[in-house]
Structure formats: structure tokens, C-alpha cells
Amino acid sequence: EPEVTQTPSHQVTQMGQEVILRCVPISNHLYFYWYRQILGQKVEFLVSFYNNEISEKSEIFDDQFSVERPDGSNFTLKIRSTKLEDSAMYFCASSEEASGSTDTQYFGPGTRLTVL
């Protein structure tokens, strides 16, 4: 069964460093998302992406964050200058459509980002 994959599974970085989290969405999906979950809190939407551009972003997704689909398979989240409060699980998701019954979002296993 097709699945969303994410690398790395765990990333440790120093505050102020740049990190890139990578995702390979399900191959026939057209809509891509990033969410995060800070320990003990709910899963929060960060950004959605379609047709090579951001379609919606939350207030969490400030200028430190960017997303890119550099080729036909990868979808990346870059954090330019990490802060301690960026420590969280980051989940990538993809969906076939954006509305109706086929808009179910399928999630990857997540990348645990630890900022020291």
C-alpha cells in the first residue's frame, strides 16, 4: 500500500541552524501538507501546497519557514534559523484531492526535531 515517507526520523540541531525536513508524498497525490505536534499538544496545521505554490498557511508558518517541491517526488520543509520552540514532531501529509471524499490526508511517520 502506498505510503508517505519522511526523512530523517530524528534531527538534532543547534539553535540558529537551518534544517530541512524531507517528505515523499504518495505518488498520485496532488496536495501536500505539513503539520507539527509539540510534545503534549495537539497536531497543528502549518502549510498546504498545491501546484507548486502555498495554498494556505497558519500563523505559525512565519518567514523562518519555507516549503518546496524540488522535483517530482520530494516535498521539503525548511526552517531557516531554528528556535528552541521549534522542537516538535513534524508530519508531512498528502491527499489526492482537496475536497470531497477523496481529500483524506495520509500522514507520514514524522520527523522528531530537537533544537538544543
Place this chain on the structure above:
Amino acid sequence: DQQVKQNSPSLSVQEGRISILNCDYTNSMFDYFLWYKKYPAEGPTFLISISSIKDKNEDGRFTVFLNKSAKHLSLHIVPSQPGDSAVYFCAASGNTGFQKLVFGTGTRLLVSP
């Protein structure tokens, strides 16, 4: 901003019995609801969904009920199995274009043998 609420942080059920997980929402623009199951250190796994035009959707042991007037949905698992022990998240999306999901805080289900 708690548009999706799961008021029970935990639920314990015996194997073979029914598990009922509840979810309430406040935003009347939500029209698609999903339940995800999550194990520690893994991503949410899609379980079942329901569109606002329905009041029930069933898939094997899992049934989701939607009461639009009460802005309430529930997930029934019957019979419950020890492998069902996980955190269950309710999520909702609205008919406003690109569908960000709004998640509840989750309910930890423990099914004991």
C-alpha cells in the same frame, strides 16, 4: 481556539466490549470529519471519515456517527481489541478550498485483555 474538542483524555475498555470516543466541534463550516489513530513516535493513521451529508459511516469494527445539529461525532469500535490501544484523534475540515485539518486533543484508549 478549540474548534474541535475531545473532552475525554482517556478511556479504558475491556477486550470484546464497545469503545465509544466522542468529539465536539464549534465551526459550522466543517463538512468533513475524520478519525485518526496514533501510536507513540508514529504518524496519525487514517481510520474512517464521514461527510456532513451522512449521519453514519461504517467500516468493519469501526462506525462513525455524526449529529450535525449537536455538532457532535463519535467513533464506535466493536468489539474492542488490545491492538486498538492508541491515541485517537478527531479531525475536521471545511468546504473552503484547500483542506487544512483541525485536530482535537486526542483520547488515549486502553483496551485490556
